[in-house]
Amino acid sequence: MKNKILVSLLLLLIGTGVGFKLMQNKYPVFNNLSREEMQKHIVDERNIAIRKAKDEGEYRCCIEPPCTMCYMEGNEWNNHTPGTCACDDLIAEGKEPCPQCKRGLCSTNTAEDKKEEASCEVNIN
16 A cells, blocks of 8 residues: 555656656746847737737727737826727727827838828827
8 A cells, every 4th residue: 555655656756747847848937048038938928918908808909910018017098007008999089099009000101101100190080
C-alpha cells in the first residue's frame, strides 16, 4: 500500500514538473524576453484585450483597427475608465472622438490630403 502511494506521489511530482516545463516554454518569463519581444508581447496582449472588450460591448470605437489610446488610460473620451472606448457614442451625440480616432477618421491615402490632415474636421452629423 505504501509503495502505491509513493509511486502515485512520484508520478504526480514528475507530471507537475513536466507540465511546468512545458508551460514555461510556451509562456516564457517576461523578464527573459528581449526588448523587441517584450514590445511585441505587450502589443499582442493589448490587442487581445481590446477584442475582448469589443466583444463584451465595452469598446465602441469608430475606427478599424480600434484606437489604443482609450484602452491604455482613462480620459475624457471614455469617461475616465481605462479599457473602454466610447468614441462611437460620442460621434452619435455630435461630439468629437479621441485624437487617435479623429486622426484615423481623417487620414487618407493621398499625399496632398495628408498635408491637410491637421485641419481635418470630423463630420459628426
